[in-house]
Each structure stands twice: as C-alpha cells, then as structure tokens.
Amino acid sequence: MFLAATLAIAIFVTAYALIASEKIDRTKVALGGAALMLLFHITDAENAFFSEESGIEWNVIFLLLGMMVIVSVLRQTGVFEYLAIWAAKRARGKPYRLMVMLVVITAVASALLDNVTTVLLIAPVTFLVCERLNLKVAPYLIAEVMASNIGGTATLVGDPPNIIIAAPSRGDLSFNDFLIHLAPLVIVLIAVFCLMCRWLFRSAFTYDPALAEEIMTLEEREAITDRRLLVQCLLVLGVVVAAFVLHPVLHYEPSVVALLGAGLLVAATKVTTEQALEEVEWPTLVFFAGLFVMVGGLVETGVISKISQAAADATEGRLGLATMLLLWASAGLSAVVDNIPYVATMSPIVADLVQQNGGNDKAQVLWWALALGADLGGNATAVGASANVVVLGIAARNGTPISFWQFTKYGLVVTFVTVALATPYLWLRYL
Template sequence: MQAAIAIAVFVTAYVVIASEKVHRTKVALAGAAAMLLLHITDAETAFYAEDTGVDWNVVFLLLGMMVIVSVLRRTGVFEYVAIWAAKRARGRPYRLMVMLVVITASASALLDNVTTVLLIAPVTFLVCERLGLDVVPYLIAEVMASNIGGTATLIGDPPNIIIAGRGGLTFNDFLLHLAPLVVLLVAAFCLLCRWLFRHAFRYDGDRAAEVTALEEREAVTDRPLLVQSLTVLAVVIAAFVLHPVLHYEPSVVALLGAGLLVAATKVTTEEALEEVEWSTPVFFAGLFVMVGGLVETGVIGAISEAAADATRGRPEFATMLLLWGSAGLSAIVDNIPYVATMSPIVADLVHVPGTGGQVLWWALALGADLGGNATAIGASANVVVLGIAARNGTPIGFWRFTKYGLAVTLAMVALATPYLWLRYLL
C-alpha cells in the first residue's frame, strides 16, 4: 500500500513539474511534505540516511561553488572570458558553440559537471548578449556536454563516485575504459548540435565586428580580487582532482573554499550570498526526499532486482538492459539516487559467472550519465542550469529541454552500444 502511495506522489509531482504550471521547487517541496505527512518516510530517514535521504554532499557542493562564482562575478573575469571566446570564434555562432561545448566537456572531466556549469553559464550569458544570440540553445548544449564529458572520469559525474566506491574502481580505470568513448561522443555531439540548434546560428557581422574590436583585459574591474578568487578556485579544483589521495568530499572542499574566499577578501557575507540560486539546492532536497520514499518502500529496488534476475546467464542481454534501462530510468529520476540504489545489485551481478563481469559497471555508468541528459531533471547539472536561466530572465521550459535531451540521449547511448559490445562482449 505504501509503495503505491509513494508512486502516486512521485508521478503526480513529476507530471506537475512537466506541465510547468507550478515552479518545480514548490512541487518538490510539496511532494517531500506529502511523503513525510503520509509516513512514507520520516525525518530521520529523509535527513540522515545515506541511501534514502537528502544527499547533503550535492546540496553543500552547490552552495559552496555558488558562493565562489558569486565572488568571481564581481571581478569581471566572466566578461573577459566571454570576449576572448567570441573573438576566437570570430563571432560565428556555430563555431562558438563548438568551442563552449569542448571547453565544458573537458572541464567536466576534471571537475564535477555541476561545478563546471556554474562557472561556464555566466560566460555564456555575456557572450550571447554581446553577439545578439539566443542563449538557451547554448546553455542546453553546455549542460549536455557537461554530462557527456563528466562520464570520462571518476570525479566527473557524481554517479561515477558511487560506482567507484561500490566496484572498487580507480580514477585510471575510468580513464582507460570510458575516456576513449567520451572523446568520440563529444565529437559526435558537436556534429549533432549543428542540426539540433540550426535555427539559432544567425551571424550578425556588425555585432561580431564590435566584439572583435574589444580589448578583453579592460573587462577586469578588480584585479586584486581576481587574483585572490582564482587562487582559491585553483586550490579547490586541485582538491577535487586529488580526492582519491586527500579523501575530502567535494562538498567539504567547496564549503572550505567559499569560507576562505569570503574571509580573505573585502566581499561581505551578504554580498557573497545575495546571488546564490537558493531555489536550486532546495529543489534538490525535495527531490531527494521523494526519490528516497520510492527507495524506502522498495519500488526502485524491486524494479532493479527484477531486471537483474532476468539477465543472469546472459551477459550480452544483461549489459544492454543495464545500459538502456539505466538511461531510461535516469531520465525519470535523478541519476544520483538511481545509481545509489542500483549499484549494490550490480556489485552482486559482477561476481556471478555468466553475467558479464566488470562491463556491467561501465554499462551502468554510461546509461546513468548519458541518460541524465534526457529530461530537465535527469541530472544535477540540468537543474542547476535551469535555475540560473530562470534567475537571469530566460527560463528554459521542461519540454523545450526534453525535446533536445531525448534526441541527444538516444544518439549517445546508441553510440555507446557498439562500443561495449565490440570491446567487452565479443
């Protein structure tokens, strides 16, 4: 009975979010409240349980990086990068998109994808404003590039960290097995963008000439603050990359970096916090509680176990079902709680003869990471970018994102299928 109620609450919330009639944060909070009110979950489970509660690592990672970005924005560095990018692209819209996609994908392999989009989104707004371009296609392309690029490394996408912990996999394992495919996927995505966003590539020669004539160095308004901010950001990025050695969670690193930056500079606490996208971490908290209700009542576990039972003894079928099934489920629920639920089952399957072995981990990672592109709430980075867009007066609708996301997800997972088949199953 409780499982049916949990499904009803989640599906209702999802439909309302997709309808765009009510702000998604209100819906997520209402759904979380319903889960608590109907005793689907309780406060201890919702706020403290590692597998079925709010993932505070994600929430505080967002908060810390938003504070750092807020301080950086005051230096003029985003304007500098925007002018630099526009000049290198010579004002050509498609060339600019390819440049931003490659930068985003590359950065997402070294940072987590949420941090990457927090840094690249302000640049995108500025450069599109300079060139008179619609910013929405560029934001959508970047967030999808972040999810694709983040697939390449252990730290690039939060689900990969969960998979590495459960599977005993190293940073180099991800590089060896997934990075070659990701390079191919990024190249294919750049070509796909040419078709998907073809109506957005309108070249304005006059605006391009104006941007080309600008001197990017003049955009920097506070050099001492810029040096301080970039120093702290460099330390934070280094700590992210050295996570396997330092063993500090990304959320801890982000909060320490934000605190150090505010303490060491002339920026006040009020100024640092005023541009934080508060609705985004609150939305995540509500979403985690709702998905936790599905996990707590055994809904997601039952689906996963049924799929696992059906694949024993058939490694090819197991791999393909895990790849495509993960992509489909990650489009509906955030891929972080999905992977947290599925990884114990995969850990059992990996050690069962005739199920495919380690390839199952790569199928799970590819399905969850690439499937996160399918809908507006499929991955953390998607939600963050939609929040930034709404705050800047250019909201991205659920269905506008999803119509592109479904096409990209199908194309990327289709390319991943022969890679897994040829490299591991033959």
C-alpha cells in the same frame, strides 16, 4: 507496504507531471511531494534527513552551495566578461563556431571539475557573449549542460554518480580506471555531439556581421575590474580542482572541498558575506532536497529496488544481456529519476551482479554500463541530472526561462544517439 508503495508512486508520478507541465513552480511541487511522503509516513525524518540510501544527498547539496559561493565571488572580478569577449573573438562572432568552442570547453572542464561546477562557471559567460552577439541564449545553455553531462562521464569526479560507483563499498574504482575505460568513448561522443549541434540548434545561428565586427574591436583585458581578487579566486579554485582530482588520495569528499574553498575565499578576501551569497540558487537547492525525499520514498517502499531486481533477474547470469539491459534501463530511469539517487540505489545490485559473473576484470563492464547509462541518460529530461536543474534555475533567474519540454525535446535525441554509440563500444571492447 503495498499501499505505501502505491501511494509513493502516485505522489511521485503526480509531482513529475506537474513539474513537466510547468503550471506550478517546480520548487513548490518538490516541497509538496516531500511533505506528502512525510505526512503519510512513507518515509520519516530519520530516513529523509540522515539515511545514505534514501535521504537527502547532502554531499550534492553542499557541493552545489560551496561552488555557487565560489562563483559568486569570482563574478566580482569581471573574469566572466573577459572570457565572453575572448570566446567571441576567437569564434570571430560566428554562432556555430562559438557553440562548438563553448561545448568543448565545457566538456573538458567537466571532466576535471564536475559537471555542476562547470555549468555554474560557464553560464555567466554564455549570457554575456550571447547578449553581445544578439543570440538566443537558451540553445547555448542547453548544449553546454549536455556537453557537461557527456564530458563528466570521463572521470571519477566529473559526474556525482561516478563518485558513488567508485566508492570502496561499491565498485572500488580509481580515477585512472574511469579515464582508461570511459574517456576514449567520451571523446568520440563529444565530437558527434558537436556535429549534432549544427542540426539541433540550426535556427539559433543568426550571424550579424556588424556585431561580430564590433566584438573584434573590444579589448578583453579591460573587463577585469579587480586583479588582486582574481588572483585570490584562481588560487583557491586551483586548489579546489586539485583536491577534486586527488580525491582517491586525499579522501576528501567534493562537498567538503567546495565548502572549504568557499569558506577560505570569503575569509581571505574583502568580499562581504552578502555578496558571496547573492548568487546562490536557493530555489534549486530546495528543489533538490524535495526531489531526494520523494525518491527516498520510492526507495523506502522498495519500488526502485524491485524494478532494479527484476532487471537483474531477467538477465539470468548472462553478462552480455545484463550489460545491455543495464545500460539502456539506466538511461531510461535516469531520465525520470535524478541519476544520483538512482545510482545510489542500483549500485549494490550491480555489485552483486559483478560477483555473480565472476568478479573479474571482464565483469567490471557492468560498472561502466551503469555509469554510461546513468550519466548519458541524465541528458534526456530537464530533471535527469543535477547540472540540468542548476542551468534551468540560472536561466529562470536571468529572465530567460527554459521550459521542461524545450530542454527535453533536444535531450531525448542526444541521449538516444549517445547511448546507441555506447552500446557497440561496450560490446566490442568488453564482450
């Protein structure tokens, strides 16, 4: 087992270094790493494809696939052009005001939908409005994906790790639990993040009065090319959003809801299958699959559980120390390992810690520490959260690639500030 664990670490670290260096396409690296995990029997087909603990997280893969299809159909209506012109006009063509508007919209939408769905919807708008105003699109996309990770922290359906934490076998938490305990902090974090954007992306705010004046003369309603299809899309999207919010009552997984919505939209409209699938980011989905298999190898060999258990043992039953250690360790590890498999691995240990600390309402702070650490820590690097990977894939596909380090140099700062603000919040409110 020691040899297998050592080999798993070597494969994962090498793959991560290659992804960070960007010398080899990240999808090739993820597939290669997954293949090596299987080749050396670190994991096997049974665990890689069917295990809930160490296999591919199919709920995430199919959630992404379903929402990508819905967005692809929605694009046919011209609604993204409409939203781009509307946002630019409301911001009066001023770059920083536009960024704040897009950040707030993204954060709110991420709390109601999920962060991946939100960035899939907002990214096309961002490309169009930045093209209209001759702005660099990368800073806006980076700001939006970070806002989506922060905003998604507020609710059960906002970030995939929250769904894992809320499961009956884990924290057994409701939609309202997340809203009451995390939403107040998220509002503060978004306000602080908007202020940070002024400094972080200051070089991107180039104002062109002529282009701004030209934007003000446009009529956004003219951008809508198919009103009937738009109504159909909005109805389906509304039902999908409602099903996400009502997850605790309906008990339909978000992935099932997304696939049902996508299937209904393709079946009920004149959009062809080819048109519906043309916007699907297949390399991104394959990258996730490979990444899940690699992380699964670390799970199978006990590497992640040993790290997590060591952190648990170090607290020696002290709730305050356990909370702070869990918050910061989760933020650090979620920066390196995608926060979904990390939370899936860590949640059983947190459940034990909650019971060791009395299992009462006060001990529930450990769940909030895990959620905040994992969700906010996902902003630290380009592969820390699902939304990050999706946005980088969209950017590359549209000819404006965002490098690993371009994202990470901003992400580290944002993660440190937001987690630092979460620290006194948890301490003062619960400890």
